[in-house]
Amino acid sequence: MADKRREPRDKDPRAGGAEAVPIGPAQMVKPLAAALAGADPDAARAAVRALRRLASAAGRPGADDDRAAVVWALTPYLAKDKPRELRREVLWLLADLAGGETVGAVAALLGEPELREDARMALERIPGEESLAALRAAFAGAPEDFKPNVAHSLRRRGVAVEGYPSARLVPVKGTSVGA
Amino acid sequence: MASRRGTVSRRGFVKAAGAAIAFPYAAPSGTFAAAGAAGPGERITMAHIGVGGMGTAHLHDMISRSARGRVAVAAVCDADEKRLEKARGLTDRRAAAYRDYRFVLERKDIDAVVIATPDHWHGVQTVHAAECGKHVYVEKPACCTIEEGKAMVAAAARNKISVQVGSQGRSQPEAYLAHRYLVNNLGKVHRVACWHYASPVGGFEPDGEPPPELDWDLWLGPLRWRPYNRAYCPGTFRWIMESGGGQIRDRGAHVMSCAKYFTGTDGAGPVTVAATGMAPARGLWDSAVHIDVTYTFKNPDWVLTWSQPGEPVPAEKRKPDEARIERPGYGAVYYGEKDTMVVWGGDGGTWAERKVREWRPPAGAVDVYRSPGHMEDWFKGIRTGAETIMNIAAGVEVAFLCILGNLSFLLGRELTWDPVAQEIVGDEQARRMMSRPQRYPYTL
Numbered sequence: 246m247a248d249k250r251r252e253p254r255d256k257d258p259r260a261g262g263a264e265a266v267p268i269g270p271a272q273m274v275k276p277l278a279a280a281l282a283g284a285d286p287d288a289a290r291a292a293v294r295a296l297r298r299l300a301s302a303a304g305r306p307g308a309d310d311d312r313a314a315v316v317w318a319l320t321p322y323l324a325k326d327k328p329r330e331l332r333r334e335v336l337w338l339l340a341d342l343a344g345g346e347t348v349g350a351v352a353a354l355l356g357e358p359e360l361r362e363d364a365r366m367a368l369e370r371i372p373g374e375e376s377l378a379a380l381r382a383a384f385a386g387a388p389e390d391f392k393p394n395v396a397h398s399l400r401r402r403g404v405a406v407e408g409y410p411s412a413r414l415v416p417v418k419g420t421s422v423g424a
Numbered sequence: 425m426a427s428r429r430g431t432v433s434r435r436g437f438v439k440a441a442g443a444a445i446a447f448p449y450a451a452p453s454g455t456f457a458a459a460g461a462a463g464p465g466e467r468i469t470m471a472h473i474g475v476g477g478m479g480t481a482h483l484h485d486m487i488s489r490s491a492r493g494r495v496a497v498a499a500v501c502d503a504d505e506k507r508l509e510k511a512r513g514l515t516d517r518r519a520a521a522y523r524d525y526r527f528v529l530e531r532k533d534i535d536a537v538v539i540a541t542p543d544h545w546h547g548v549q550t551v552h553a554a555e556c557g558k559h560v561y562v563e564k565p566a567c568c569t570i571e572e573g574k575a576m577v578a579a580a581a582r583n584k585i586s587v588q589v590g591s592q593g594r595s596q597p598e599a600y601l602a603h604r605y606l607v608n609n610l611g612k613v614h615r616v617a618c619w620h621y622a623s624p625v626g627g628f629e630p631d632g633e634p635p636p637e638l639d640w641d642l643w644l645g646p647l648r649w650r651p652y653n654r655a656y657c658p659g660t661f662r663w664i665m666e667s668g669g670g671q672i673r674d675r676g677a678h679v680m681s682c683a684k685y686f687t688g689t690d691g692a693g694p695v696t697v698a699a700t701g702m703a704p705a706r707g708l709w710d711s712a713v714h715i716d717v718t719y720t721f722k723n724p725d726w727v728l729t730w731s732q733p734g735e736p737v738p739a740e741k742r743k744p745d746e747a748r749i750e751r752p753g754y755g756a757v758y759y760g761e762k763d764t765m766v767v768w769g770g771d772g773g774t775w776a777e778r779k780v781r782e783w784r785p786p787a788g789a790v791d792v793y794r795s796p797g798h799m800e801d802w803f804k805g806i807r808t809g810a811e812t813i814m815n816i817a818a819g820v821e822v823a824f825l826c827i828l829g830n831l832s833f834l835l836g837r838e839l840t841w842d843p844v845a846q847e848i849v850g851d852e853q854a855r856r857m858m859s860r861p862q863r864y865p866y867t868l
Contacts, residue, residue: 256623290710413552413867416522
């Protein structure tokens with residue numbers, strides 16, 4: 246079993262390896278991802294649900310092989326050529342399930358304005374040194390308007406950050422009611 | 425498992441009842457902010473955050489109280505401008521209107537807030553309100569994650585505020601009778617079996633653009649971003665797992681609240697949680713349609729079950745002069761070593777079976793706390809510092825039951841819970857799901 250896991254892990258998950266996974270629940274990822282990205286919204290919603298169940302099962306205690314295989318199968322769907330909603334959903338599945346092996350693919354999304362906040366939250370949740378290092382790197386290189394978000398994640402992970410105080414109590418949205 | 429609560433202290437209330445003054449919307453006091461035990465007759469200045477269905481009911485109630493001089497409604501707030509306009513109209517346009525609740529919190533003159541926003545906002549807004557020194561009435565369920573709940577308890581303690589969670593079943597007249605009956609007649613309770621009808625299936629509409637009056641970003645708040653869909657709101661957030669969590673979290677926060685209160689197990693949690701159920705096959709709503717959960721408690725040993733739909737106990741027939749059981753579709757059976765007891769409802773409608781209502785305590789019987797009403801009990805907490813009947817620790821514990829049931833269902837496995845540390849143990853994925861990253865800046 247260990248040998249089966251080693252081979253796909255040695256490849257770059259962004260290179261496209263979903264078809265290559267030969268075992269267990271990971272085989273279900275491809276058809277479900279296709280349904281999620283398809284034109285039928287009802288089928289897409291059912292696919293999201295099924296993917297979450299699949300990730301839940303793969304994350305059970307003692308099922309390290311299933312977990313690794315599902316993470317491996319999911320990660321290629323973060324690629325830029327995949328539909329945005331699929332990528333967003335995969336980010337959150339990986340946030341529940343993945344370890345350091347997928348951090349590079351997740352961190353790559355921090356540069357995309359429409360997905361960077363989901364990627365930040367995923368990195369905040371994924372434990373380990375790799376995700377923390379990715380957040381540190383992100384903070385150093387983030388545009389000014391995104392630095393407070395990353396600073397928040399770093400603080401959540403126990404890192405002291407200079408500047409960029411939390412804006413969580415700062416009101417910004419006015420109303421015309423009663424004006 | 426006798427109740428730990430004593431009999432009611434009525435100090436201050438007689439004075440308060442006679443303190444009505446003539447300017448219900450007059451300049452607010454700020455007297456009670458940050459938890460001082462101030463004079464019972466002084467007016468509390470309120471703001472209402474979230475003025476939809478339940479929020480409007482609270483606003484009506486508070487306006488009625490303001491006419492008696494007990495409170496002043498200084499502000500209303502909602503992410504929906506139509507609702508906001510309507511709410512402001514209810515105050516004769518005297519209350520200030522805000523879309524962003526943080527404008528409310530920065531006002532030093534506001535003593536207390538009623539939070540009746542969608543469930544995914546409860547944790548963040550309660551913590552923020554506490555940090556700003558406001559007393560809080562927050563609708564149930566108290567929180568959506570374990571982390572939120574712990575943060576709420578810590579923030580309330582740190583800032584010495586009074587919090588009442590809106591599981592108002594504990595304050596109903598027949599809840600008092602049920603509580604008293606159980607303590608005196610059931611002996612050791614070994615099982616409480618809750619039943620509730622199924623969660624609905626729905627949300628078949630495609631995503632679209634939010635209506636112009638709705639600030640969708642603010643409505644989502646801490647939740648991850650997603651396109652607007654009219655199946656999310658108003659009210660239907662209840663059927664979304666990330667927000668309302670279905671019937672088990674919506675009404676479970678009522679029925680199981682009564683169960684923990686009557687059995688005197690506030691402060692205790694289960695050691696295992698095991699759920700099975702059925703998710704909807706179609707639609708946007710993703711909460712379990714059917715779900716059965718078994719919670720096992722130790723020291724003392726007892727079992728709490730949530731069965732959705734389970735086996736409802738038919739409503740008893742009542743005499744014409746008795747309060748009718750309006751919602752018999754949910755409730756609980758209490759099994760003790762000496763007797764059993766049925767309670768229907770558990771929220772604003774709580775009904776005890778006939779033998780409970782007709783029981784007359786003999787000499788030497790134990791009495792239990794009789795709530796003056798859920799809101800009044802909160803006001804007592806604000807005025808005197810007394811613990812509220814559904815204080816934040818108790819409210820969070822009940823929400824944890826609901827959350828853990830859903831988590832066990834979602835994960836498809838039994839969870840082991842450390843009730844002292846309030847943590848899942850032995851399951852890395854489940855532990856990760858005790859919290860949920862939040863969209864900045866709508867964060868704890």
